[in-house]
Amino acid sequence: MVNPVDYSKRKSRSYLKSILIFYGFISVFTSCAKVGSPTGGPKDENPPAVIACSPENGAVNNKTKDIEITFDEFIVLKNLNEELVISPPLKEKPITRIRSKTLVIDLNNNPADSTTYTLNFGNAIADNNEGNLLPDYEFVFSTGPFIDSLSVTGTAVNAFNLKPEKEKVFVMLYDNLGDSAPYLELPAYITKTGTNGKFAINNIRPDTFRLFALKDVNNNLKFDIPDEMIAFGDSAIIVSPENVQKINFVKDSALLKPVQKATDKEKGAAADTIAADSVSFKGKELYAVNADLFLFVEEDMRQGIIEKERESRELLTFVFNRTLFDSIQLIPLNFTAENWYLKDISQNKDTASFWITDSTLIKLDTLSLAVSYSTTDSALNFVTRTDTITFLYRIKEDKSKPGRKTKETLPDQDSLLISLSANIRNQSVANLNQSILIISPRPVSSYDIHKFSLYRFEDTLQYSQPVKFAEDTSALYTVKFSTDWTENTAYRLLVEPGAVTDIYGATNDTFEISFRTQKGDYYGRIMLSLKSREFPVIVQLTDEKENRIAEKSITKDEVVTFDFLSPKKYRFKAVIDKNGNRKWDTGNYLKHIQPEKVINYPGLMDVRSNWDVEISWSLDGGEQSGNENENEERYPVNGIR
Numbered sequence: 001m002v003n004p005v006d007y008s009k010r011k012s013r014s015y016l017k018s019i020l021i022f023y024g025f026i027s028v029f030t031s032c033a034k035v036g037s038p039t040g041g042p043k044d045e046n047p048p049a050v051i052a053c054s055p056e057n058g059a060v061n062n063k064t065k066d067i068e069i070t071f072d073e074f075i076v077l078k079n080l081n082e083e084l085v086i087s088p089p090l091k092e093k094p095i096t097r098i099r100s101k102t103l104v105i106d107l108n109n110n111p112a113d114s115t116t117y118t119l120n121f122g123n124a125i126a127d128n129n130e131g132n133l134l135p136d137y138e139f140v141f142s143t144g145p146f147i148d149s150l151s152v153t154g155t156a157v158n159a160f161n162l163k164p165e166k167e168k169v170f171v172m173l174y175d176n177l178g179d180s181a182p183y184l185e186l187p188a189y190i191t192k193t194g195t196n197g198k199f200a201i202n203n204i205r206p207d208t209f210r211l212f213a214l215k216d217v218n219n220n221l222k223f224d225i226p227d228e229m230i231a232f233g234d235s236a237i238i239v240s241p242e243n244v245q246k247i248n249f250v251k252d253s254a255l256l257k258p259v260q261k262a263t264d265k266e267k268g269a270a271a272d273t274i275a276a277d278s279v280s281f282k283g284k285e286l287y288a289v290n291a292d293l294f295l296f297v298e299e300d301m302r303q304g305i306i307e308k309e310r311e312s313r314e315l316l317t318f319v320f321n322r323t324l325f326d327s328i329q330l331i332p333l334n335f336t337a338e339n340w341y342l343k344d345i346s347q348n349k350d351t352a353s354f355w356i357t358d359s360t361l362i363k364l365d366t367l368s369l370a371v372s373y374s375t376t377d378s379a380l381n382f383v384t385r386t387d388t389i390t391f392l393y394r395i396k397e398d399k400s401k402p403g404r405k406t407k408e409t410l411p412d413q414d415s416l417l418i419s420l421s422a423n424i425r426n427q428s429v430a431n432l433n434q435s436i437l438i439i440s441p442r443p444v445s446s447y448d449i450h451k452f453s454l455y456r457f458e459d460t461l462q463y464s465q466p467v468k469f470a471e472d473t474s475a476l477y478t479v480k481f482s483t484d485w486t487e488n489t490a491y492r493l494l495v496e497p498g499a500v501t502d503i504y505g506a507t508n509d510t511f512e513i514s515f516r517t518q519k520g521d522y523y524g525r526i527m528l529s530l531k532s533r534e535f536p537v538i539v540q541l542t543d544e545k546e547n548r549i550a551e552k553s554i555t556k557d558e559v560v561t562f563d564f565l566s567p568k569k570y571r572f573k574a575v576i577d578k579n580g581n582r583k584w585d586t587g588n589y590l591k592h593i594q595p596e597k598v599i600n601y602p603g604l605m606d607v608r609s610n611w612d613v614e615i616s617w618s619l620d621g622g623e624q625s626g627n628e629n630e631n632e633e634r635y636p637v638n639g640i641r
Helices: 004-036 264-272
Strands: 050-054 068-069 075-077 085-087 095-099 102-106 117-119 126-128 138-142 148-159 170-174 191-192 198-204 207-215 229-232 237-239 245-249 256-261 284-290 293-295 305-312 315-320 329-332 341-345 351-356 367-376 383-394 428-430 436-438 444-447 450-459 459-463 467-470 480-484 488-497 500-502 511-517 524-531 539-545 548-554 558-565 569-576 597-599 611-619 634-636
Touching: 068 138, 075 095, 085 191, 117 198, 138 198, 148 170, 148 207, 148 237, 148 245, 170 198, 170 511, 191 198, 191 450, 198 284, 207 611, 237 284, 315 367, 444 480, 524 539, 524 569, 548 558, 569 611
Parallel strands: 148 284, 148 293, 428 511, 524 611
Antiparallel strands: 050 068, 068 102, 075 126, 085 117, 095 102, 117 138, 148 198, 170 191, 170 207, 207 229, 207 237, 229 293, 245 256, 245 284, 305 315, 315 351, 329 367, 341 351, 367 383, 436 480, 444 500, 450 459, 450 488, 467 480, 488 511, 524 558, 539 548, 539 569, 569 597, 611 634
C-alpha cells in the first residue's frame, strides 16, 4: 500500500521536474535562435580563390584531357559557352561540371603534341553567395617540355568611330599565311577583346602569323558571312624573342603600353618559360608584339530589294540593301503605258520612289512590274537582275468606325489641297545663315513667286522684304528662297493660296509662320588650321554626341572656317579620302585594302558666343582617341588677341 504522504511528495517532485524540463526546452530553443541570427559582419567582396589544380597550372609534358580546379568556396559558372576561350581552339567543346568546390573540365579532345594550351574563363567564374567575379582566370598547360610564353597584344576598334564594339570580338592568329585561311580553317591561337577593345593572345610559340579579327555572327570561328565585321593586319606578324617588348597589360582599362625593350636575358626567358603571375593576365607584364586593328564590314556588292511598299495609290517605293550602282527600270506586265511615273532617288541612293502620273493606273488595285537593276555575280562581274513584283492596294479600315473603309480621295482631284510645311517652326528663332524651305508632301510641278511674301517688323511697322528664289530641278518637294536677314528681328512669311502646285494639279491653302532671327553675337566660330601629308581630307564637325553639323573637303594645307556655330562643345573628325570620292570607304580583305583612315581631334572644342576659336591640327601622327585639348586659342570676335 502506498503511503499518501510519499505519493504526494513524489507527485510534487514530478511536477517540478516537468517545469524544469519545459523551461530547459525554452532555453535551448532560445539559444539556438541566437546562434542563427545575423552577426552584421562585413560583406564578402572577394572573388573565389584557387587553392589546388590537377594538373598544376603551368604543367608541362601533360597528356591528360581532364582538368580539376578547386576553389576556397562554392562557385557558379555564368555564360561559360560564351566566356571560355581555349587557345589553340578545339574542334569539340569541352564538357564542364561542378563537383562541390571543384570545377571539372573534360577537354573532349586529345591535346596536340608539343603545344601550349591556354584556357581563359573571362567573366564566367563567380562565387555562389555574392556573385563576386574572378575575371580573366587563365589555366595553362603544355603537352611538350616547356610553356610557350610570347604574346600578341593590341586594340581592336571600329574603323570609323574608333570605339570598341559592344560585343566582344575574336582576335586570331593563323600559321597558314594564305588569304583563304580565315574562310576555311580554325586559327592557331585565339582570344577575345575586353570591354575597351584591348586584347592579349598569350602563350604563343615563336613563328610567323597572319593577324585577323572577327565579330563572329554564327559562332563557327570562320569568316563565312558577308556582313561579319572583320579586321586584318597589313602584313604577316613575326612573333619571336627578338621582336617582343615588355608590355604592361591591363585588359579592361586604358593601360596598354610598352614598359621598356626586353633585355637579352628576358628575351631568353620569354622563349621557354612562363611568368610567375600567369594565373591571370589582368595587370600582367607580357613579352609581346603589339598591333592595332580597325574593324569594318566589307561593302556587299550584291544588290537586292529588301522592302517594297504602296502606301498610297499613287506612290510605289523600293528599298535596296545598298546604294544603287546605276539606274532602275520598271517594265509594266499587266498594263501598257509610257511616261507613267516620276522617279525620286534618295540622297544616299538606296531608296527609289515612283510617283504614278497616269490617273488610270492610280485607280488600279493591282500593278505587276518587272524591276531591273545592276548587281554582281560571284566573280564580282556586273550583271542585270530582274525581279517580278506585284503591288496590291487595299483601302484601309476606318479605325473610328470598325468595319467601314476609309473614304478615298484620289490625288488627281482638283479639290485636294497641299498641306505645306517649312524648315522653320512657327514662333521659333531662325539662324542668320538659314534659307527658307517650303515643303510639299508630293513633288512640286510649279510655284508662283508673286504669292510668297516676307515681312520684317520694326517696332509696330511692317516692311516687305525682297526674297531670292533658288532654282533647283533636283529638289522635287521644296521651294527654296533666302534674303539678307537682319539680326534679332521679327519676320512673318505668308504663302497665299495657289502659290504651289503639285504634279497632280493640287494647290495649297494659306500658309503662314512668324519667327525671329538670332542675335548676331550669339554665334561663335572655329578657324581650323589643318596640316597633312595626305590629301584630300574630309573634315567633319560634330556636336558632343557626334551628330554631324558640317563637313568640308580640303585639298591642301589651309585655314578652314566654320561659322554661325551655336555656343556648345564640338568635335572634329578627319577622313583621309584616298580615292577622292568625298566619303569614307570601308576595306576589302581579299584585295588587301584597309578602310580609309579616320583621325579624331584630341579633345572637345568649347565654342562661346561672340568668340573665335583657333585650332592647329596636324594629322601626321595624330591621336586616334580623345584627350584634353592643348592646341586651342580663343579670343573675342571683335577683341584684341
